[in-house]
Amino acid sequence: MKKIQPVIGLEVHVQLNTRSKMFCSCSRDYFNSEPNTKVCPVCLGMPGVLPVINKKAVNLTILTGLAFDCSISPISSFARKNYPYPDLVKGYQISQFEEPLCIGGKISFMLNNEISEVSLERIHLEEDTARLIHNNSTVQDSSLMDINRSGVPLMEVVSDPDMHSADQAIGYLKKLRQTLRYIDVSDADMEKGSFRCDANISVRYEGDKTLGNKVEVKNMNSFRSIHRAIETEIERQSKMLNAGEEIVQETRGFVDAKGITVSQRSKEQAHDYRYFPEPDLPPLFNSDLTISNLKTSLKELPNIKSKRFEKQYGLLSEESELLASTKQTADNFEESVKEYQKLLKNNTEIELAKTVANWYMGDIAKQLNQISPDAELQDTQVSPRHISELLQLIHKKQITVSSAKVVLEKMFNNEGTPSNIVDQEGLGQLNNTDAIIEIILNVIKNNEKAIRDYNSGKTSALGYLVGQVMKETRGRIDANEASQLLIKKISEKK
Amino acid sequence: MMDTNIDLTLSALKHIHNMTESVYTSKQLIDKTIKNLHLQDSKLNAYITILDEYAFERSIAMDEKINRGEELPLAGVPIAVKDMLAFKGYPTTAGSRTLENFIPTFNSTVVEKLINAGAVIIGKTSCDEFAMGSSNEHAFTGPVHNPWNLDCVPGGSSGGSAATVAARGVPLSVGTDTGGSIRQPASFNGIYGLKPTYGRVSRYGVVAFASSLEQVGPMAYNIHDLALLLSVIAGHDPKDSTTLNEVVPDYHTSLDQGIKGMKIAVPDNIYDGANKIMQSKINAALEIFKNNGAEITEGISIPSWESALPAYYLIAPSEASANLSRYDGFRYGQSSVEYSDLWQRLENTRGLGFGKEVKRRILLGTYALSAGYYDQYYKKALKLRTMIKNDFKKIFNDYDFIMTPTTPAPAFKIGERITNPLEMYMSDYYTLPINIAGNPAISIPCGFIDDLPVGLQIIGKDLEEQKLLQCAAVYEKETTWNQEIPSF
Ligand SMILES: [Zn+2]
Helix, strand or coil: CCCEEEEEEEEEEEECCCCECCCCCCECCCCCCCCCCCCCCCCCCCCCCCCCCCHHHHHHHHHHHHHCCCEECCEECCEEEECCCCCCCCCEEEECCCCCCEECCEEEEEECCEEEEEEEEEEEEEECCCEEECCCCCCCCCCEEEHHHCCCEEEEEEECCCECCHHHHHHHHHHHHHHHHHCCCCCCCCCCCCEEEEEEEEEEECCCCCCCCCEEEECCCCHHHHHHHHHHHHHHHHHHHHCCCCCCCEEEEEECCCCEEEEEEECCCCCCCCCEECCCCCCEECCHHHHHHHHHHCCCCHHHHHHHHHHHHCCCHHHHHHHCCCHHHHHHHHHHHHHHHHHCCCCCHHHHHHHHHHHHHHHHHHHHHHHCCCCCHHHCCCCHHHHHHHHHHHHCCCCCHHHHHHHHHHHHCCCCCHHHHHHHHCCCCCCCHHHHHHHHHHHHHHCHHHHHHHHCCCCHHHHHHHHHHHHHHCCCCCHHHHHHHHHHHHHHHC | CCHHHCCCCCCHHHHHHHHHCCCCCHHHHHHHHHHHHHHHHHHHCCEEEECHHHHHHHHHHHHHHHHCCCCCCCCCCEEEEECCECCCCCCCCCCCHHHCCCCCCCCCHHHHHHHHCCCEEEEEECCCHHHCCCCCCCCCCCCCCECCECCECCCCCCHHHHHHHHCCCCCEEEEEECCCCCHHHHHHHCCEEEECCCCCECCCCECCCCCCCCEEEEEECCHHHHHHHHHHHECCCCCCCCCCCCCCCCHHHCCCCCCCCCEEEEECCCCCCCCHHHHHHHHHHHHHHHHCCCEEEEEECCHHHHHHHHHHHHHHHHHHHHHHHHCCCCCCCCCCCCCCCHHHHHHHHHHHHCCHHHHHHHHHHHHHHCCCCCHHHHHHHHHHHHHHHHHHHHHHHHCCEEEEECCCCCCCECCCCCCCHHHHHHCCCCCHHHHHHCCCEEEEEEEEECCEEEEEEEEECCCCHHHHHHHHHHHHHHCCHHHCCCCC
16 A cells, blocks of 8 residues: 655744734733723724734744744735634734745754754734634623734744644644744743644645645644644545545544544635735835844844854753753853852853753752743742852852752742751751761661671662761761761771 | 804805904804704705704814914814714714714724814714715715705715805815715815825724725815815824825915916816816816916826726725625624524625615625636736826826816716616716826816806826915916805
């Protein structure tokens, strides 16, 4: 049997991080707002109102285009996309058709340890629709309208039909989301609806030149459900292809609870959008100067930052990628290194960065994960400077590594700065040798069996004894030092 | 000081002068105007809403301002506004049953400017439904009558605004012009009407019909009044991205500069299909301009003129089909209660709310934009538009004005053309190309044919409204057409 090749293209709608809406001055932040409180005549589609372009939204779209190597159109224009539906207050959506802001470009990401490159068709700007709330308990047999979302700036990123697996699609989406967050274009949060994805899926036999009839799959609200929907749809179509059945071009909705796609609209029922140039808005002229200014303002992208981390801090590529995965983590890490360097002027940056990186990837990540999978230091009282203070205490042997972990936990519980916590909890490292020796001698006296085992060659017994010393000192002694002192005192006793 | 002494046929400027000199108050003027309007309107049907109470209270407030010596350009003067312009708190119907109960929560920019200038908006005038029509027979409140002959149409779509000014109901009114909707009724009623350059006046809050063609403009029976009103309403508006960011001159203070040395082009095709007597009227007018130092060149060819009508009837309905799709009855306006599902509700709502002409144009526009027809129709119309613009530009490289009749013939009888849309569309033959090109144009009264007024259209270079007004002022000085008052 011939091998089947799935072909996937994605359309992603992204709400932009602007203050106001796309064509009016209403606040664009409607999340958790009372329904129909962020509205005005313009976004309500009242008779006679006119749109005014939000320049910030245009710039954010161009910025996204620059991040993905798109070519930015010197002249771009808006168009009316006509379709009647109650969530569309004007009966048409102001979108872009013949002259989008960004054309072409690509998104690159790692897939199974190889670079995967997906080409883009276009990125354009439009307005979001109102929200309809069906099956509500307020009014029976009716749908409610919330117009707060109407007119929120929406950027549509359209890929070419250039992907061949659900994994690749997810890799593409994760890279897109990461980049959008990096350059502050969007919070790209699927749960809040600021990042929404539709998938165009078709199948063909490997080697075929033409594409099969495509099916547009909608209603996916998490990466997990996108992955599942794509796999399900590929499976459905593959079975049909192998059985020689015709795959109809249509729109299907993913039913998450059942894990299946169901037909929503056939090709015949598809809308004729009757696009035509928006007469209320003059074309946008994107000068070379505007574009080059935006290019300059484009922040360091994750791939580039990760490469820099490898070079500048001597980190492994996996370590760099992890630290550069979000802009906040990367910024926090770098600030901690900088602060740490201020405190310890005699050490090289590479030496210090290694320690900082280990803490960020280890105990700090663990603490943040307990808050939420997306938590950053910014969500806590702990600052990057506090981290470097803590590391300095270890470096100066004022606390042990195991005490530091206790201190870190207390820092995340808002119990104070590292030094405060050390003072309050009496966690200062024991450097008084007499006191330590007394504790060592006590441990030797109270663990005769372990001493015998050790003396008979069972080196693992030493670990147990060190543990006992740590326990007695509440971790306030350096484990290496404890071990060395134990060996010395045991041999003296023999 | 009896209010019966107030002469309602005076110009707005004269009223302003008299109120400033305390000859009478705005309250007295408005009081008399309203009484007169109600009497007149029983015959003309020019208003959809007469704002008795609002105007009365407003006149008292304006009197206070006048007494305090505040200088507002239109303080206390009554003005009528076409019902296409949103007026906060008062019905704005666009002549359609669809918006019969619609009360906007915002002002159109032009209304805002009128209020800031101290004008007293006395009523909302009738118009063809959504400004689609040339006879004002298509308003849900019934046809408007021409004060020169009540059996005739006043023209459209700004028929109410024209009829009430011609009848001396008010000295000033505001209309909108998408294909001749200010100039054609101005001509049918023997008054002045000006369509400004596209982008000169804000369209914000003007119920949209064909966005890329329409402009708001002034109507009056005195050229200085017309110029004054244009000064008040023109200008850049941050709420309308298609407005031009250009300084607005004080049009009314510099009208006496004459037209010496200016060049007038008269196209060769302008009498095709026109009333025989029209030519002599235009020639008489041209003679006056020549005597005032203008140079006249006849037989100028504008080859694309003929393409304007088909281009217009593709572009305007296409834009209208989108502009009118918001009237779904879900948020405001008429809404059908008989329905089994969403789509049926939409269909019934729009089926009941819209009149025949509106439906005809929505269908035409929807068809022209449909997949497979877009390139053949809409795109081709845009190409014609470019051609027409270029032709006009070329002529204005060498000339200051183009002159034509405003309409092929005077007003026709009510009901005469309503069943023949093509013949109706032809009455905009002279005015349509100007909306396609975007230039400013004015219609001035230039005589009578069979006791009905006719107008001369003067077309100018982009943003040269000033010159148009100067030219009209020269003509007004030498003629008395604008002083003729209909009795009905
Ligand atoms: Zn708004």
